[in-house]
Amino acid sequence: xxxxxxxxxxxxxxxxxxxxxxxxxxxxxxxxxxxxxxxxxxxxxxxxxxxxxxxxxxxxxxxxxxxxxxxxxxxxxxxxxxxxxxxxxxxxxxxxxxxxxxxxxxxxxxxxxxxxxxxxxxxxxxxxxxxxxxxxxxxxxxxxxxxxxxxxxxxxxxxxxxxxxxxxxxxxxxxxxxxxxxxxxxxxxxxxxxxxxxxxxxxxxxxxxxxxxxxxxxxxxxxxxxxxxxxxxxxxxxxxxxxxxxxxxxxxxxxxxxxxxxxxxxxxxxxxxxxxxxxxxxxxxxxxxxxxxxxxxxxxxxxxxxxxxx
Amino acid sequence: xxxxxxxxxxxxxxxxxxxxxxxxxxxxxxxxxxxxxxxxxxxxxxxxxxxxxxxxxxxxxxxxxxxxxxxxxxxxxxxxxxxxxxxxxxxxxxxxxxxxxxxxxxxxxxxxxxxxxxxxxxxxxxxxxxxxxxxxxxxxxxxxxxxxxxxxxxxxxxxxxxxxxxxxxxxxxxxxxxxxxxxxxxxxxxxxxxxxxxxxxxxxxxxxxxxxxxxxxxxxxxxxxxxxxxxxxxxxxxxxxxxxxxxxxxxxxxxxxxxxxxxxxxxxxxxxxxxxxxxxxxxxxxxxxxxxxxxxxxxxxxxxxxxxxxxxxxxxxxxxxxxxx
Numbered sequence: 199x200x201x202x203x204x205x206x207x208x209x210x211x212x213x214x215x216x217x218x219x220x221x222x223x224x225x226x227x228x229x230x231x232x233x234x235x236x237x238x239x240x241x242x243x244x245x246x247x248x249x250x251x252x253x254x255x256x257x258x259x260x261x262x263x264x265x266x267x268x269x270x271x272x273x274x275x276x277x278x279x280x281x282x283x284x285x286x287x288x289x290x291x292x293x294x295x296x297x298x299x300x301x302x303x304x305x306x307x308x309x310x311x312x313x314x315x316x317x318x319x320x321x322x323x324x325x326x327x328x329x330x331x332x333x334x335x336x337x338x339x340x341x342x343x344x345x346x347x348x349x350x351x352x353x354x355x356x357x358x359x360x361x362x363x364x365x366x367x368x369x370x371x372x373x374x375x376x377x378x379x380x381x382x383x384x385x386x387x388x389x390x391x392x393x394x395x396x397x398x399x400x401x402x403x404x405x406x407x408x409x410x411x412x413x414x415x416x417x418x419x420x421x422x423x424x425x426x427x428x429x430x431x432x433x434x435x436x437x438x439x440x441x442x443x444x445x446x447x448x449x450x451x452x453x454x455x456x457x458x459x460x461x462x463x464x465x466x467x468x469x470x471x472x473x474x475x476x477x478x479x480x481x482x483x484x485x486x487x488x489x490x491x492x493x494x495x496x497x498x499x500x501x502x503x504x505x506x507x508x
Numbered sequence: 509x510x511x512x513x514x515x516x517x518x519x520x521x522x523x524x525x526x527x528x529x530x531x532x533x534x535x536x537x538x539x540x541x542x543x544x545x546x547x548x549x550x551x552x553x554x555x556x557x558x559x560x561x562x563x564x565x566x567x568x569x570x571x572x573x574x575x576x577x578x579x580x581x582x583x584x585x586x587x588x589x590x591x592x593x594x595x596x597x598x599x600x601x602x603x604x605x606x607x608x609x610x611x612x613x614x615x616x617x618x619x620x621x622x623x624x625x626x627x628x629x630x631x632x633x634x635x636x637x638x639x640x641x642x643x644x645x646x647x648x649x650x651x652x653x654x655x656x657x658x659x660x661x662x663x664x665x666x667x668x669x670x671x672x673x674x675x676x677x678x679x680x681x682x683x684x685x686x687x688x689x690x691x692x693x694x695x696x697x698x699x700x701x702x703x704x705x706x707x708x709x710x711x712x713x714x715x716x717x718x719x720x721x722x723x724x725x726x727x728x729x730x731x732x733x734x735x736x737x738x739x740x741x742x743x744x745x746x747x748x749x750x751x752x753x754x755x756x757x758x759x760x761x762x763x764x765x766x767x768x769x770x771x772x773x774x775x776x777x778x779x780x781x782x783x784x785x786x787x788x789x790x791x792x793x794x795x796x797x798x799x800x801x802x803x804x805x806x807x808x809x810x811x812x813x814x815x816x817x818x819x820x821x822x823x824x825x826x827x828x829x830x831x832x833x
Contacts, residue, residue, distance in 0.1 A: 273646075284752040284784065290618070290722065291643045311721045312748045315619045316644030318601075318720010394646010395639045396618070403729045403754040422640045426612040428729040428757050435761045458612055 200489055201235035202373045203228055204473050205248050207258050207483035208366035209418040209463030212496065219257040220483035221496050227251035228485035228492065229506070231370055241372040241380035241414070242280050242303070249276075249299040249382040252368035256338050260368045261296050264336050264386025266345040269393055272336050274386055275400035276302040281379035281408035281469075286312050290400040292319040294330040299384045301328055302400075313400065341389075348390055367399055369406065369416025371467045379414035379469055381406040381430075388421065397421025403431035410469055412437045419454075419462020419479060426458045433464055443468050447476035454478075526815060527797025529563035529700050531556055531572050534801065535586050535809035536692025537744045537789030545822065547585035552811040553820050555579040559698060560813035560832065569698040569740075570608050570631075573708035577604075577627040580694035581710055584666045588694045589624055591666050592712020594673040595719055600664045601644075602712050603726040604630040609705035609734035609795075616641040616726035622658040623651055627710045630726070632656075641726060669712075676716045693725055695732065695742030697793045705740040705795055707732040707756075714747060723747025729757035736795055738763045741773075745780075745788020745805060753780050759792060769794050773802040780804070 207224045231248025235241070253261025264272045276298035277288040287306025290313065295301050301323050305314050314322050320330065367385035374380075383406040385399040398421040399405035405421075407430035408414035415430040429450055436446035443466045454460045455478055463477030465484060475484035475495065485494040492504040535552045559576035563569070581589025592600045604626035605616040615634025617626055618641065632654050633642050642650050651658065695709035709732040711725040724747040725731035731747075733756035734740035741756040755776050762772035769792045780786045781804050789803030791810060801810035801821070811820040816832045 286752060290641075291646065309718060310748065311718060311723075312751045313722040313727075314718065314720045315722050316646075316720055318619065318644070318718060321719055392637060392639060392642060392646060393649055394642045394644055396616075396641040396643050397639075401641075401727055401729075402751050403727075403757060407754070422638065425640045425728050426614060428733070428754065431729060431754050431757050439765075 200471055201232070201375050202467050202471050202473050202486065202488045203231040203235055203244055203248060203370065204465040204467055204475060204486040205231065205252065205368070205370040205484065206416065206418055206463060206465050206475065207252060207368050209477040209479040209482035210366045211480040212483065216257060217496060221494060223252060223255045223257045224483045224485040225492060225494050228487050231372060232487035235372060235374050238375060241374040241378045242278065244372040244374065245370040245380045245382035246278060246299055246303055248370035249368060249384050250297050253297050253299060253384055258368045259366055259386045260384040261298065262336050263338055263341070265341055265389040266337060267391045267393055267395070270345060272333055272386060274298040274384070275397060276384040277400045277402065277406050278302045278306060278382040279380060279402065279406055279408040281410040281414055284409060286402050288313040288400040288402065289319040290315045290396040291394055292316065292323070294333060294336060295323055295328065296331050296336070299382050312402065316394065345389060367418040369418060369465060371414040371416050371465050373467045373469065373471055377410070377469055379408050379410055379467060381408040381414040381416045383416045398424035401425060403428045405430065407431050407434055409434060413443065413466055413468040415464055415466045417462060417464045418482065420460040423454055423458045423460020424462055427454045429454060429462065429464065433466060437468060443472045443474040444476065447474050451476060451478045528703065529698065530793060530797045530799050530812065530814040531559035531563060531576060531696060531698040532791040532793060532799045532801055532812040533559065533576055533580065533696040533810065534742065534744055534789060534791045535580060535694055537787065537803045537805040537808040538692050539806045540809065544585060548809040549820060549822055551580060551583045551585050552809045553818060556811040556813045556818060557832065559696060563698060563700050566701060569700040569704050569706035570606065572698040572700065573696040573706045574606060574627055574631055576696040577694055577708040577710050578625050581625050581627060586694045587692050587712045588710040589626065590664050591669060592664055593669050593715040594665065595717045595721070597719055598673055600661055600712060602626045602710070603723060604710040605726045605728065605732050606630045606634055606708045607706065607728065607732055607734040609736040609740055612735060614640050614728050616728065617643070617647040618722040618726040619644045619720055620647040622648065622661055623656065624659045627708050629656060640728070644720065672715060693744040695744060695791060697740040697742050697791050699793050699795060699797050703736070703795050705734050705736055705793060707734040707740040707742045709742045724750035727751055729754045731756065733757050733760055735760060739769065739792060739794040741790055741792045743788060743790050744808065746786045749780055749784045749786025750788055752784055755780060755788065755790065759790060763794060769798045769800040770802065773800045777802060777804045
């Protein structure tokens, strides 16, 4: 079985000034994740390493670089899932954790639960020696300025979703040499979100899903729309019905656009090693590694290739 | 192995439209203690009447499932609202979800405290915010902003739930096993006269759960799902297992592939049992008004109302009927 790893850095209207940094970020994360697979590591290990690299990169809205909620605080969501056992761990609305994906993994491995939220997730983090970091270390100057600029806009409860604000989500999917698939997704959510808002990222079947029988998916885009169609699970159900990874992703994103007017993106890997990176937003930074070839792109239809050193 | 409920209508020929409206409720899958059987059955039967009256009066399936679940939350016999189980610290944290099959709009709250009717709050998240899920203190902040009164925690705790909490603190207790002994989670699905489907599910969660534990109930596709193009499902049982197979969505995928409500429900529950060893139960409707109440656990209290007849049961294979008028 030849190993594959795919990452995304969020599907949204990525402005030109962030374009290069986004592409560089996903390429680096994909290579880091793939090096785990190359050493014989598991798919779960690989997606965690790849997502940690993206969380540590301030270009992306996850971990360092997260957006601020209405109260100017950082609340993070993450999920990780092991396709071999369907074991899953997730955290929602956890405060000030540098690598929420690793906390999600601890929920999977060290508790009998699948998901911990808010203060309870922070208490668990503390109990296993993961300490919180000050908000200032997670929030960039750029984000603080954007937040200040936007915070007066919506005082009402119902806001319009503006894709420009959706500095979105990171994720990874992998297939290891033993044939196991896994996914991981992590996010700071959407800027100016209500306190306690949980988007799709931490929700099983929406932000991600992994099953050795069908494949692994990580999603990004307008969270509430992804939730409504349970996008990750929808893509895998189409694969179960015999569609290719590309067809399944395109059909499902199309359905999300038609039915609930939402745009987004997804990365998918199948147990046979087929993979796809698909989106209906203006852009999505993505990168994939298979057999020492690095693929990547940002604009629709873009698919660039680099040979990695053996 | 599975709960066996037969359509009362299967031996009566009728037009499809005769099947509308319909509402089906559950009061949780598991092993219900003997002394609570009667409370559980009378609770689901009373709730289903409420929902059915709303539907007959031309009300929407959303109104029907919410009012039905409010009644079950207010009933201390069930693990939702008043009567919720306690977390490891002896506190009440509740989860709930509603979903409208017409628009796929959905609202959920997780780990919310001091709210008498979390299902009502979930509906407000759907109706009044641009979000689909609010959690913990944020959900409570939103409740305050909507003018929903917070209630003292004691008003949600029964002697019974406190007793079970104490018992499960014993070093040899197994909360996962005793979870299957709960009179669990409540939920409802309905189809209104216009053919719109909706679901609602509410719970106090799992006995002696960690603080902040979120189970399947508020998770779209796991605790419930509703889509006019396929149907609506509300689930109950071991939450972590239900999440891992996204049970509600799985059943509806089977229905999209042409399976009946009954077959699809059984296939979903069978997958959960064979793949992960998990037990649970579901209530399912399709937009035409076919319904099923199925479970792999020993018991599930359930009731349905259709064509002025009430159906109800508790054990596998049990199916009683009674005129509603």
